[in-house]
Amino acid sequence: MPFLVILDVSHNEVSEFFGFEPPKNLKEVNFSHNSLTQMKDMSAYEALVKLDLDHNRLERIHGLEKCCKLTHLSVAHNHVAGISSLDDVPLADLNLRGNRLKSTEGLENLSRLQSLDLSLNHISSLAGLDNLCMLGSINLEKNQISEIEECKYIHSLLLLRDLNLLGNPVQEQPEYRLSVVFLLQHLTMLDQDKVTVEEKVFSINKYDPPMEVVAARDHMTQLMYQLMQPQLLYDSTLPSDDAPYPMLVLTGPQACGKRELAHRLCEDFHEYFAYGICHTTREPYFGEENGRDYHFVSEEEFQLLEHRGAFLQTVQHGGHKYGLSRDAIEDVAREGLACCVQMELEGVLSLKKSIFEPRYILFLPTIVDNYKAVLRSRDRYTDAQIEAAVSRMELYADFNREQPSFFDNVIRCDYWDKAYQMLERVVKKYLLLEDQEEGEGETTETPPQLGSDSPTSSHSATAPEPSELLYRDHFTKTQQSHKTPVELASIRRQERPVREAVTGKSPGVYSWLIRSSDVSPGHSVDTIKGDRRPGSGVKPVLPPIPPGRKTPQANSPLASPGLRHRQVQASAQR
Structure with missing residues (x-):
């Protein structure tokens, strides 16, 4: 029968594997439910596309190396204990259900595989599946997988949509489903149950929340603690709602110079600004003073202050807690001055949800080698911490690029002297001191417009020059309207x-x-x-x-x- 295309000899007592002359056009063969004990070389069956060998007595898979068109192979319910000789076979669908497999070894090079059934085996690790980039469905029901961390091997399989881990010890882990959904965000089915959008969002907010979510939680927490305290009229409260208390917030990655520049600014403009001292649970670095750079407190003291509603915002960074207290602002407001503080991006996001409306200035290093040299010069950072700091630098840059109006100004701080010159110019613009200096010596003085440079105005006092390092002005977008x-x-x-x-x-x-x-x-x-x-x-x-x-x-x-x-x-x- 030279033109035979489909051969079905299932549910018989056949014991000889392909004991006939190979038809050249044979594409589908079903040898399931027979008595086959071993396979033989099938290099002559070049047209074979689908082969079903379920429910036999096979112990090893071999002889398929030359089957260059074989895409579907099913060897379920046999005695297979290992996989080999499948590297060159273009399989898309592989069924190894009900065998004696203890690992996924031998599947590493099946790059075209789309569906894999390994259920009813003794597999305890998913190592070896991370290269199967075309895989969309994996059935691992009733195996020996006990750790959620095994999902890291299939985390990079972006086309994976269906995963079945029913009957594995891993299901006894606390919050098992939410953890797997978090690690494999692209799943649509888990354990034969649909993965909802709500589950994906909740898992991210629980295990790796965006900075905006962390800031919102922190704001709600601090606000509730504050509402539990006796309510007072603060010194930062102005006569009208449309005149917010003036604050200046300097932000940027660690060791970018924002704290040093803030102190220098408060010294040079002491008639306008005073430094707002934050609290922290870390130990002071060399040269830092308690009560000048930070209030250094223990974890217990920080938590006690938090429960008393003392903080406007708190953040956790580098394993330590930082917090801006209400007293830090009120002590400055009591002197009739504007408060100048420095903080990380997470703190800025939290502070933006409060009643205060500060000016936010971002200090952004742009030369990686210079930034690394500054970190190394402080002799307190390991190589891993330096790399983490560099990634934070990229985080700030990406955040500024994605939300161009988030910061009022952005200043490059590769060289601190130049950065301070730009900061000084920016502050003078905010205070309208440039207009005063230009008007000195004139006999008449025209009262400035109320909206000339206020936070609610529709235009800026002076337009920034394109050549300045001040390349992200808060009012640029409104000037162009x-x-x-x-x-x-x-x-x-x-x-x-x-x-x-x-x-x-x-x-x-x-x-x-x-x-x-x-x-x-x-x-x-x-x-x-x-x-x-x-x-x-x-x-x-x-x-x-x-x-x-x-x-x-x-x-x-x-x-x-x-x-x-x-x-x-x-x-x-x-």
């Missing part, structure tokens, strides 16, 4: 009464901003001791301006809240 004449006229009408109220010409409907109860005309506002308790009817009075201190413009985004409040009240009295 085009407003119609009607919109511009509306904005001017809204700004006029506010500007007149600030200058004292016509308080009008904004008079509540500058009204001070119990203040007689002949007394100075700064000399009256106001009751700070809510409902007392007297606004809290911030300390007077020290002699020789520069007075920032009242509407400066980073001007001291106390100075701004006193200027408004003084203008009203005039």
Whole structure:
């Protein structure tokens, strides 16, 4: 029968394997449920596509090396204890169910395999399956797999959709299903049950949550702790909701210089800024001072402060906890200054969910060799920690690229002197000090527009030069927007009464901003001791301006809240 294509001799007592002349066109052969004990060389069957040898007595698979078209092979319920001679066979479907296999050895080079059935064996490890990149279905039911970590061998199989681990000891592990779903996010079926989208999201949020999720959890936690405490009127609370307390946050990867630059900025601009000291559970590095760089506390003290609602945000980084306390901000606000703090990206994400609206400046190293040299010079980082820090540098860069308006400014910090020069220029823009310096010597001074550079304005005071390192300005996107004449006229009408109220010409409907109860005309506002308790009817009075201190413009985004409040009240009295 030279034209025979399909041969089915199943459920017989056949004991001789292919005991006939090979038909050249034979494609499918079924020898299941017979008495075969061994295979022979099948190099003459070049057209064979499918071979079924289930329920026989075979102990070894061999003789298929020349079957260059064989894609489906089933040797279920035999006595096979090892796999060999299949490397050159283009198998797509392999069934080895119910044999005596103890490992997956011999399957490493079946790169075209799409479906694999290894159920009812004695397999305890999945090592050897990591190269089967075309695999979409694996049946491992009733084997000896006991560790969830075995899934790491099939983690890179991106086409894997169906995995069956029923009847394995691994199912007794706590949170087994959620762990497997987390490790194999591309699965659609696990243990013959559909994997839902909710399971995938929940597994990620549990075992490797995105920074946004961690920040949201931290914010909710700290907020609940704060609400459990007696509520107070804080010094950082300003007279109106649209005038947030001015803060400056410097962020960037570790050892990028943000803490050193923050201290230098607070020293040079001490009439505007003071450093907000965070808490940490790590030990102080060489040269660090307790109460100046950090408040160094134990794990127990940190946890106690957290439960007391002392922190606005906390993060865990490098195995240690860091936290920005409410007192760190209030101590600065009590002096009538803006608070300058430094923190990692996770802290920024958490702080952005709070009531504060700081300016965020990212310090980003761009030369990897320079950054590594800085880390090595500190003699406190291992090679593994240095590589982890470099990956964090890439994390910051990717985050900034994916969310271009997240940071108000981005400054390259490969060289700290140049970075500080840029920081100084940025801060002067925030404080509108450049306009003051340009206007020195003029006989008249035009009051600045209220929206000239405030966080709610629609344009910046001065446009950044394209050649500057300041290549990511927070207001660039709004500068490029085009407003119609009607919109511009509306904005001017809204700004006029506010500007007149600030200058004292016509308080009008904004008079509540500058009204001070119990203040007689002949007394100075700064000399009256106001009751700070809510409902007392007297606004809290911030300390007077020290002699020789520069007075920032009242509407400066980073001007001291106390100075701004006193200027408004003084203008009203005039």
